[in-house]
Amino acid sequence: MKAAMLRSVLRRSCSATPPSASHVMRRGFASDSAPERKVAVLGAAGGIGQPLALLMKLNPLVSKLALYDIAGTPGVAADVSHINTRSEVAGFMGEDQLGQALEGSDIVIIPAGVPRKPGMTRDDLFNINAGIVKSLCTAISKYCPRALVNMISNPVNSTVPIAAEVFKKAGTYNEKKLFGVTTLDVVRAKTFYAGKAKVNVAEVNVPVVGGHAGITILPLFSQATPRANLSDEEIKALTKRTQDGGTEVVEAKAGKGSATLSMAYAGAIFADACLKGLNGVPDVVECSFVQSTVTELPFFASKVRLGKNGVEEVLGLGPLSDFEQQGLEALKPELKSSIEKGITFANQS
Numbered sequence: 001m002k003a004a005m006l007r008s009v010l011r012r013s014c015s016a017t018p019p020s021a022s023h024v025m026r027r028g029f030a031s032d033s034a035p036e037r038k039v040a041v042l043g044a045a046g047g048i049g050q051p052l053a054l055l056m057k058l059n060p061l062v063s064k065l066a067l068y069d070i071a072g073t074p075g076v077a078a079d080v081s082h083i084n085t086r087s088e089v090a091g092f093m094g095e096d097q098l099g100q101a102l103e104g105s106d107i108v109i110i111p112a113g114v115p116r117k118p119g120m121t122r123d124d125l126f127n128i129n130a131g132i133v134k135s136l137c138t139a140i141s142k143y144c145p146r147a148l149v150n151m152i153s154n155p156v157n158s159t160v161p162i163a164a165e166v167f168k169k170a171g172t173y174n175e176k177k178l179f180g181v182t183t184l185d186v187v188r189a190k191t192f193y194a195g196k197a198k199v200n201v202a203e204v205n206v207p208v209v210g211g212h213a214g215i216t217i218l219p220l221f222s223q224a225t226p227r228a229n230l231s232d233e234e235i236k237a238l239t240k241r242t243q244d245g246g247t248e249v250v251e252a253k254a255g256k257g258s259a260t261l262s263m264a265y266a267g268a269i270f271a272d273a274c275l276k277g278l279n280g281v282p283d284v285v286e287c288s289f290v291q292s293t294v295t296e297l298p299f300f301a302s303k304v305r306l307g308k309n310g311v312e313e314v315l316g317l318g319p320l321s322d323f324e325q326q327g328l329e330a331l332k333p334e335l336k337s338s339i340e341k342g343i344t345f346a347n348q349s
């Protein structure tokens with residue numbers, strides 16, 4: 001595929017709303033006059049990190065791309081750096097290069113940590129990933145305290161509260177700048193809905209709220225557009241498939257990890273939305289797991305308007321069906337306990 005064609009595919013695929021030509025113009029993509037923006041990817045040599053590095057290299061809003069991992073980044077960086085797009089690419093390996101990787105970053109994307117194997121829950125990753133996230137966030141508070149943080153590492157329901165506590169302790173916490181990346185849930189909900197409703201997937205919008213694990217993932221198909229006449233049974237099945245989407249991939253990969261390619265795509269969409277918000281593009285809205293007053297829980301995923309300082313507005317849930325209302329009440333105890341687990345960990349160790 002020619003470079004220009006690839007770039008155009010990415011431009012369209014990364015849009016938060018349908019990919020029409022006028023939309024692309026409105027959203028102010030690809031411009032040589034776009035401000036300088038540095039993006040750092042931590043965990044860049046991993047299953048998500050590598051394709052995410054590729055997609056961020058294709059994003060014309062990025063001027064510098066820093067690829068950090070504990071091993072393997074020189075090769076990934078050398079490879080990606082040959083692509084003839086705007087950003088300069090540099091690889092950083094090992095803890096003593098972490099500061100350099102982070103310095104000056106506008107956005108830090110974190111897909112560092114272990115993935116699930118069949119039979120595991122995301123919470124089973126807590127023991128290893130909590131420590132990784134804690135140490136990376138400590139470095140962020142030191143080297144780029146004003147960066148937007150896009151947390152991908154699981155369990156997101158706990159790693160985001162861990163990050164918040166680390167930043168609070170360092171005196172750098174800004175609730176507008178910390179995001180749990182739940183975009184893959186939205187990507188899945190859109191795909192599954194389009195398939196069932198037989199509508200053009202490019203036109204589909206479905207908010208997904210709550211958290212990012214099992215029943216805490218709550219797609220709001222009653223608000224899906226274009227509207228379709230699906231039965232209660234079909235909505236129930238779509239909800240379950242969205243909630244179990246990660247497990248579907250873990251089982252299909254049979255021990256070789258979890259979603260990487262679709263996650264890289266989702267991570268690139270979310271980072272692109274953050275970049276647009278930073279650059280002052282109006283009406284950039286994505287779902288994300290953020291500090292929230294939408295429910296009584298301190299963190300919750302819902303639609304968020306992104307702006308020059310990160311979160312500009314956390315949007316409410318809108319009208320819920322009875323089924324969704326029940327789902328909302330059912331998810332709260334699990335989400336609450338995952339949040340508390342993260343907070344306790346960050347303050348204990």
Ligand SMILES: NC(=O)C1=CN([C@@H]2O[C@H](COP(=O)(O)OP(=O)(O)OC[C@H]3O[C@@H](n4cnc5c(N)ncnc54)[C@H](O)[C@@H]3O)[C@@H](O)[C@H]2O)C=CC1
Pocket residue numbers: 042043044045046047048049068069070071111112113114115116125129132136151152153154155156181182183184185212257258259260263
């Ligand atoms: N938020 C979401 O929707 C999703 C989250 N994930 C999560 O993303 C994480 C990464 O998944 P994969 O890329 O498939 O795993 P992977 O094992 O392929 O890659 C992880 C990378 O992190 C690196 N790493 C480990 N410790 C590090 C440290 N201290 N600093 C920097 N890098 C470090 C490893 O060297 C490795 O290259 C997992 O926790 C997984 O559960 C996966 C899919 C979706």
Ligand SMILES: O=C([O-])CC(=O)C(=O)O
Pocket residue numbers: 115116122154184245246247249250258259
């Ligand atoms: O399921 C997993 O472990 C990875 C993940 O978060 C997802 O694919 O949604």
